[in-house]
Amino acid sequence: MALITLLDAQLAFGHVPLLDHTDFSLLESERIGLIGRNGAGKSSLLKILGGLEKPDDGALQYQQHLRVSYVAQEPALDMEADVFTAASAGLSEVIAVRDLYLSGADGLDLDALQSQIEAFDAWNWEQRVEETLHRLHLDRNARVGNLSAVPASGSPWHRPWSRRPTCSCSTSPPTTWTSTPSSGSNSC
Template structure:
């Protein structure tokens, strides 16, 4: 049984059609990469499937009792929470018990703590957790935090974008979702975190539908590619490399077909311009065919071409673009660089890498 079924979906942004009678199914165990140009509607489609946005027409059907978890491109987290509190939001009703237990455990280690009162409170919480399968859920939260390298007591407000993305992923994973919906999951993640995420998704027992522009990530994770192009969804089995080969074949065939059509239309337009003789009664069928050809040509959605940039011409820079000499920089007490020297010369292409929170 399909976990997600999208039926004849319609969605528009102003006069721009993002989805035009588009259909899609997501089967158990699939890892589907959703690709398409910027602004084509990929994120809007994910939101509709997640139930946080509405379609203009059509339907999204979800399998009964299927658990969905959605991680948006820019997750919204409460800056007043600590990491444990934010991640525990993913476990539902048991969250309050886990938070209270976490707080009591923390308070027991504080100087001057009222040990007797805290131990009594802990005993009560232990009984409630036992009755609600809370220990298994707590172990799940702890395991996810450990795998993502997250410190449970770290304030959300002190985290970089990459670490916040990890917290959002952790919150989704503790749900053990049947369907995991990810919008640009590699954004803000460093190389090590991306490799970890690849392994996690490869081992994930549920289904995954994700949007990304990362070709390597698509190749390593996706079992199927779905392309959103001109309002339509097209499915390609395999990873991104397999998609590229098949797509080139389809585009070449489309170009040949369009050329034949345009040549026929041009011939018919030349014929109709011959005058009254061409529009006699015996040629009414041919005239109707021309009208149909015109309607078909008007409805055609042109293949999107390459982007062209118009850049202003500026004076050529000197050979030396920038130079750092013994530069040091700290941020909130953390050393970002110390006595660092380098030169950047005209023509250099410099890649700046480093773990999340390093100060890039």
């Protein structure tokens, strides 16, 4: 069964069609590279697959409980931040749900919040970030701007792995989509 399926997608900018009745599917454990000239629609396709943009027409379907991460080609990253803070930025929704639960505010549906926390594995978000940084051999306290591998644009290549995505994509060369087994135990 496909993790992501795109059917009969159409996308155009002005009179230039980028996707013309395009079909796409990503199966579990597949690694896919998109090759094409500049302006051919590779990044637009990945943004649609990542849920950041919608096609003009067509259908996008995700397997239930799929987690998708997207790393922008030219993201903004605080070069003064420490690595742990920068990596944690990709988990803001997860952190917010857990913090809301822990706030104990009146009127909260704690059962619903607990379900979200379990779905996100939010009780362990700090550990997930630490594990990610350890696998990448990064010092959590290092300043992002001092890392030798960080380009001037500050590409947040570490963020998707903290979320334990089922699928991830990057528009930085090479443009790729990868999927991992549904257990989420392997990194791509």
